[in-house]
Amino acid sequence: MTDASKYYKIDDGKLVRTHRVCPKCGPSYFLADHYDRSSCGNCGYTVFKRKGKKGAATVARSRRTPRKRTKST
Numbered sequence: 001m002t003d004a005s006k007y008y009k010i011d012d013g014k015l016v017r018t019h020r021v022c023p024k025c026g027p028s029y030f031l032a033d034h035y036d037r038s039s040c041g042n043c044g045y046t047v048f049k050r051k052g053k054k055g056a057a058t059v060a061r062s063r064r065t066p067r068k069r070t071k072s073t
């Protein structure tokens, strides 16, 4: 059993990604799907989904420090 199949589908003989991939980490890193955004669990890259609202554009942002996980306090 593999979960990878949910990230791809075969459309007319071609492999089609059904999930976004992280542009920073590469095509093997898929963005976690949230109701209003997709985010990379590796580097924190986040893409907000368009909801059809006025002025709601897709915005990409990322954290300053991709791999460091510092605990404050």
Ligand SMILES: [Zn+2]
Pocket: 022, 023, 024, 025, 026, 029, 040, 041, 042, 043, 044, 045
């Ligand atoms: Zn990433």
